[in-house]
Amino acid sequence: MSITERVRPPRWFSVAMGLLTLVVAVLCLALCWVLAAQGGFVTKALLWAALVGVGLVTSVLGLIGLVRYHVIQLCLAAPLLIGALAALVWYGVPERAGWEVSRGILEDQSTECANPGDRTRLGVYVIRYIERRDGGCLFYTDGSDLDRSGFAYFPNAGPPTLGMPQGPGIGYEAFDGPWYRFTEKS
Template sequence: MSSGGPGRIPLWFELWMGVITTVIALLCVALCWEIAAQGSFPTKVLLWVGLSVVGGVAVCFGILGLIRYHAILVSLAAPILIATLAALVWYEVPESAGWRLSRPILEDQAAACANPGHRTRLGIYAVTYITRRDGGCLFYIAGGATNSEGLAYFPDSAPSIGPPGPGAIGYEPFHGPWYRFVENT
């Protein structure tokens, strides 16, 4: 029996759920950033695993809070954050937002298509290399697992669409004169 009666939520429970919800919110924000910026696969996996573990703890304590303390808001805050993140990822909101934020600066840089000589951030993308190839401007984006990948700008004519062959580049349409590419190395 709780000391404060069935309607009273203990302070330790509110604080614990507050900490868990804050950690989940931070993981959700970091994951949205990594997805939007086309971050590295290992980083995304670590964030998903961390979110799964902390989310599992939140669900366990949330069930306890619902049953024992009738703490609806405190117990459901973390699962609602996770559900919101899932919906955002499902509808590709982080990718869309990242592209909208980065497109103007990428188009400005594509006009000159000059490699800065070092890794740089254009919009939210970490660009490792910029070069002219196949009649367009290629932006290699950090985060590719084994192959080189990124975004390519072809303002005048479209490149050959299709998967890459050995030692070649494969392009797929992305947005207007922009294409995603993968280069097999």
């Protein structure tokens, strides 16, 4: 066998790399969804940990495949998916896409600003409840594990104050036109 001859990878290697790449793709899509929908911290942490774990296994097996079998496409698919996810997260694409998909639905709901009762999905966000406050309509999202937060719509004038209050209360920060992000301190 000469140096230029390629050793054909065994079937187990091809199947394993294919399955690992599929798992990486599913984890990347799940992370994009959770980031767009502003899922909870625990969900994000578990998905990131799973992606790191599967990514490490895929990298080790991929290095073996590159060195021993010279199968570049099969070995680089998963790292390229992870790199694409990293770029999307770095530029805030999932969060922005979630907002763009949901903004119109939230604006329609803000005209009545009526609490639907139970948790409901508006766009990609799970809304805990809706309340009229400070002259605007507040949408409490389900993704905040430690505090109560969400989106606030002030179509006519902004909120009374921007920034976090010294004591208990709601802090607003500008987000997108008449939309603000808020966090409520107890």
